[in-house]
Amino acid sequence: SGQVLWSLLAHYASSMAIGLAVGGFVPLIAVTLEARQVDTVMIGINSAMTSVGVLLVAPYATVIVRRVGASPGMVVGLLLTAASALAMAFIDNLWAWMVLRFLIGAGVSIHWVVSETWMNAIVSERRRGLVMSIYITSIASGFALGPIILTAVGTEGATPFAVIAAVTALTALP
Numbered sequence: 001s002g003q004v005l006w007s008l009l010a011h012y013a014s015s016m017a018i019g020l021a022v023g024g025f026v027p028l029i030a031v032t033l034e035a036r037q038v039d040t041v042m043i044g045i046n047s048a049m050t051s052v053g054v055l056l057v058a059p060y061a062t063v064i065v066r067r068v069g070a071s072p073g074m075v076v077g078l079l080l081t082a083a084s085a086l087a088m089a090f091i092d093n094l095w096a097w098m099v100l101r102f103l104i105g106a107g108v109s110i111h112w113v114v115s116e117t118w119m120n121a122i123v124s125e126r127r128r129g130l131v132m133s134i135y136i137t138s139i140a141s142g143f144a145l146g147p148i149i150l151t152a153v154g155t156e157g158a159t160p161f162a163v164i165a166a167v168t169a170l171t172a173l174p
Helices: 002-035 040-068 070-090 094-122 125-153 159-170
Strands: none
Touching: 002 040, 002 070, 002 094, 002 125, 002 159, 040 070, 040 094, 070 094, 070 159, 094 125, 125 159
16 A cells, blocks of 8 residues: 555665664774774774674564554664764763664664564565565665765764764654
């Protein structure tokens, strides 16, 4: 139906934004920390915090869905990712960045778990392969767009953080 199509298009946009956040922040944060002369081991630990957030929060994503619903759950994931990313633009503390990277991972995880479950629930089995293929393509496109955006806006100052956060937050609207 038309409503399912519009829902899927909004979902693909938000999935691209999640991919963008991951694809943009991995190099941006590493470059930023290296410019601040942070030890490479600490940069690696900081980078791992996103994955830790994904791993620790994913099992609890269903709790969020039960409490607020699928669509609001995806919005929670997007806004948590965007807010954490934007906070990084204004906080210059490595330990705070560890927490923020964890929260980015948590937001990404919530969005991924909720969205994949939601898509499987609303799409017929006959169309599921196509829908999931477009979903994966949208995430991969976001991964590719992250470095492209960094090339356009640079990696210094608050601008790259704000741009990625804004794109992520804007996709929560539909």
